[in-house]
Amino acid sequence: MDEKTLDEIISRYDSPSGRLLGILEEIQTSEGYIPRDVLEMLSVKLDVRLSQLYSLVTFYSFFSLKPIGEHVVTVCMGTACHVRGAAEILTTLEKLLGIERGTTQDGKYSVTTKDNKFTLEIARCFGACSIAPVIDIDGDLYGYTTPERLPEILEDYGWREP
Amino acid sequence: MNGLRGISARRVAGLQKIKPDRPRIAVGLATCGTAVGGDRVYRRLQEVIENSGDDIMLTKTGCMGYCREEPLVNVTIPGKPLVVLHGVSTDDADEIVRAVRAGKVPYDRVLCQIPSWDHMSGTTIEYGRGFDQVPPYEDVPFFSHQKKVVLRNTGFINPEDLDEYLAVGGYAAAKKALTEMTPDAVIVEVERSGLRGRGGAGFPTGLKWRIAKKETGDQKYVICNADEGDPGAYMNRNEMESDPHMLVEGMIIGAYAVGAGEGLIYLRAEYPLAIKRLELAISEARTCGLLGKDIFDTGFDFDIRIVTGAGAFVCGESTALVASIEGKTGRPHPRPPRLTDLGGGLWGRPTVLNNVETWCNVPVIIQNGGDWFAEIGTEKNTGTKVFSLVGAVDRVGLVEVPLGTSLNTIVYEIGNGGANGKNVKAVQTGGPSGGCIPTRLFDMPMDYESLNRVGSIMGSGGIVVMDEETNMVDIARYFINFATGESCGKCVPCREGLKHTLLLLNKIMAGKGKENDLETLELLADTIKKTSLCGLGQSAPNPVLTTLAYFREEYDARVRR
Numbered sequence: 001m002d003e004k005t006l007d008e009i010i011s012r013y014d015s016p017s018g019r020l021l022g023i024l025e026e027i028q029t030s031e032g033y034i035p036r037d038v039l040e041m042l043s044v045k046l047d048v049r050l051s052q053l054y055s056l057v058t059f060y061s062f063f064s065l066k067p068i069g070e071h072v073v074t075v076c077m078g079t080a081c082h083v084r085g086a087a088e089i090l091t092t093l094e095k096l097l098g099i100e101r102g103t104t105q106d107g108k109y110s111v112t113t114k115d116n117k118f119t120l121e122i123a124r125c126f127g128a129c130s131i132a133p134v135i136d137i138d139g140d141l142y143g144y145t146t147p148e149r150l151p152e153i154l155e156d157y158g159w160r161e162p
Numbered sequence: 163m164n165g166l167r168g169i170s171a172r173r174v175a176g177l178q179k180i181k182p183d184r185p186r187i188a189v190g191l192a193t194c195g196t197a198v199g200g201d202r203v204y205r206r207l208q209e210v211i212e213n214s215g216d217d218i219m220l221t222k223t224g225c226m227g228y229c230r231e232e233p234l235v236n237v238t239i240p241g242k243p244l245v246v247l248h249g250v251s252t253d254d255a256d257e258i259v260r261a262v263r264a265g266k267v268p269y270d271r272v273l274c275q276i277p278s279w280d281h282m283s284g285t286t287i288e289y290g291r292g293f294d295q296v297p298p299y300e301d302v303p304f305f306s307h308q309k310k311v312v313l314r315n316t317g318f319i320n321p322e323d324l325d326e327y328l329a330v331g332g333y334a335a336a337k338k339a340l341t342e343m344t345p346d347a348v349i350v351e352v353e354r355s356g357l358r359g360r361g362g363a364g365f366p367t368g369l370k371w372r373i374a375k376k377e378t379g380d381q382k383y384v385i386c387n388a389d390e391g392d393p394g395a396y397m398n399r400n401e402m403e404s405d406p407h408m409l410v411e412g413m414i415i416g417a418y419a420v421g422a423g424e425g426l427i428y429l430r431a432e433y434p435l436a437i438k439r440l441e442l443a444i445s446e447a448r449t450c451g452l453l454g455k456d457i458f459d460t461g462f463d464f465d466i467r468i469v470t471g472a473g474a475f476v477c478g479e480s481t482a483l484v485a486s487i488e489g490k491t492g493r494p495h496p497r498p499p500r501l502t503d504l505g506g507g508l509w510g511r512p513t514v515l516n517n518v519e520t521w522c523n524v525p526v527i528i529q530n531g532g533d534w535f536a537e538i539g540t541e542k543n544t545g546t547k548v549f550s551l552v553g554a555v556d557r558v559g560l561v562e563v564p565l566g567t568s569l570n571t572i573v574y575e576i577g578n579g580g581a582n583g584k585n586v587k588a589v590q591t592g593g594p595s596g597g598c599i600p601t602r603l604f605d606m607p608m609d610y611e612s613l614n615r616v617g618s619i620m621g622s623g624g625i626v627v628m629d630e631e632t633n634m635v636d637i638a639r640y641f642i643n644f645a646t647g648e649s650c651g652k653c654v655p656c657r658e659g660l661k662h663t664l665l666l667l668n669k670i671m672a673g674k675g676k677e678n679d680l681e682t683l684e685l686l687a688d689t690i691k692k693t694s695l696c697g698l699g700q701s702a703p704n705p706v707l708t709t710l711a712y713f714r715e716e717y718d719a720r721v722r723r
Contacts, residue, residue, distance in 0.1 A: 017426055018469025020489030025431060025470055059491040060472035062431050078393030079626045080552035082640050126432060127396030129552035130194050130229030141197035
């Protein structure tokens with residue numbers, strides 16, 4: 001993200017209420033993560049200590065400090081999804097994408113495949129409980145998922161069986 | 163005249179859209195309807211209508227709440243009742259258009275008919291009569307026990323069109339409050355209604371407003387908590403996606419009552435459609451002078467902005483939510499000072515924080531009177547509550563019933579019991595702060611006090627149904643795992659206590675638990691509950707305590723003696 005884009009984002013926030021989170025959310029949405037240089041730039045521009053920005057970025061689950069893959073697959077871990085088998089959906093996706101479970105340094109579940117094609121994440125709840133279990137790929141929701149249906153869904157995003 | 167900028171013309175235009183003099187097909191397009199193919203149905207209908215050249219109006223609405231039967235499509239033919247179609251797919255589009263062209267409806271897709279609908283705003287829409295073979299709305303078991311007060315407009319109007327909200331009596335209550343009532347009279351009416359906070363603990367709304375009104379200061383705020391963090395609860399999402407102006411109107415009335423000049427909606431980033439529709443609603447309201455300066459020529463200035471939350475469950479706690487808006491990490495601080503106190507709220511100003519559904523109840527209370535509202539529900543628990551009935555239940559959906567309705571009615575009569583013929587074992591209410599309630603207690607009324615008595619809470623209204631295949635120890639572990647991850651880490655009982663509770667539950671689930679582990683678990687839970695700083699920690703042990711109390715045998719079966 002260049003300085004001009006960041007200035008544009010900052011200029012949209014004329015009220016202090018919700019300003020910091022709003023700016024960080026726009027950076028996250030536009031870049032897919034919060035790049036360190038942008039965070040440093042922001043710290044200077046807003047005269048907010050870098051440590052404060054860092055604490056925000058690591059406190060709220062919306063932000064990520066690591067670059068993400070081309071497609072982001074998010075598994076809803078809400079109660080309705082849990083009762084309807086979300087854990088199995090997650091393990092199946094891990095298997096299909098060939099990744100091992102692990103949390104990143106900021107304590108968040110987010111793993112990217114080696115070819116940088118997919119990032120697998122989990123979410124607290126999408127509020128789409130009526131069609132549980134649910135996954136989200138790049139903003140599109142898939143309801144009533146089953147482990148069997150997953151390969152077919154992933155193929156639409158360029159996944160091929162290894 | 164300000165506040166009336168083209169409003170009457172827009173109301174007439176809105177009525178023309180809801181009840182046009184040509185057939186109208188409306189597809190339910192809230193997030194869940196879209197996810198199961200509603201948008202594809204919409205696009206296919208668009209193609210078919212364009213190709214056939216029929217004079218049919220195609221539009222979108224929010225969600226009627228019968229999620230299992232989605233995508234839902236409403237059809238209105240002039241002079242005939244509104245007909246709800248269910249389970250519609252793209253393959254049905256040709257047949258729907260063909261039937262509508264002939265003045266009919268596709269009978270194999272009909273769910274029910276609605277000849278007229280009371281929007282509880284002094285406006286009843288009369289659609290018409292006919293289609294005698296289509297069952298009436300009241301005969302559909304999913305709907306027959308419901309009473310739609312908050313969801314009075316959802317599924318009927320286009321949430322992206324202020325005209326339609328105005329047509330069903332929208333903003334009449336705001337106008338009444340601002341032009342005919344004093345702020346005190348508004349508060350008295352809300353007090354008389356008995357309305358209690360719909361976000362969790364059930365604090366009396368009128369009292370909260372009165373405390374904030376008494377405070378002096380150069381500025382006050384009203385905030386809507388739309389962070390809906392409880393997994394398994396999505397009523398607020400639907401309320402905002404299907405009828406966003408209802409929330410805006412409620413906040414205008416509340417701001418007028420307490421003397422606030424600025425409103426904020428703290429809305430979770432996970433709800434992009436709700437953000438989009440609310441932004442549109444706010445900007446349309448501004449264009450018409452319903453927000454901004456000198457609303458309704460009364461000299462009252464008020465505006466609303468949306469603040470997006472960034473995913474932290476603890477921000478449902480009021481002081482954490484305010485910290486988050488101020489650009490800090492969402493860590494609660496001890497109360498008092500309360501938000502309503504000078505020095506305690508946003509930027510130190512007196513602040514009224516209410517949940518989405520609480521605000522949504524305000525317009526109907528002002529329109530119909532507090533006494534009217536108090537007639538619904540029970541004495542101490544007035545009005546309705548929207549519950550999200552999800553999990554292992556047959557008829558999944560959003561259910562709005564008078565407070566005090568029994569769990570039996572909700573789970574068995576509305577929800578038709580377990581999905582796939584399985585037996586229901588328990589429900590979990592109130593999200594991670596709530597507890598598990600076994601079927602033998604299902605004759606209890608759903609009200610704030612009864613839920614507390616059995617060890618659970620109302621919360622925002624999630625009801626997750628669990629069947630015979632659900633392992634209750636696993637459920638307890640699921641919630642403790644959630645709470646451990648969401649604990650802000652400020653106080654020791656919550657941060658460390660929950661972690662050790664989780665370790666114990668993992669051990670028990672792995673079959674390595676000993677009998678005294680259950681005692682340790684109980685002791686830990688009790689300590690966390692009594693000594694945590696905020697509501698998150700104080701209520702996080704509830705899933706453990708209730709499963710230990712009601713499903714002890716499942717723990718016993720997993721520990722070595």
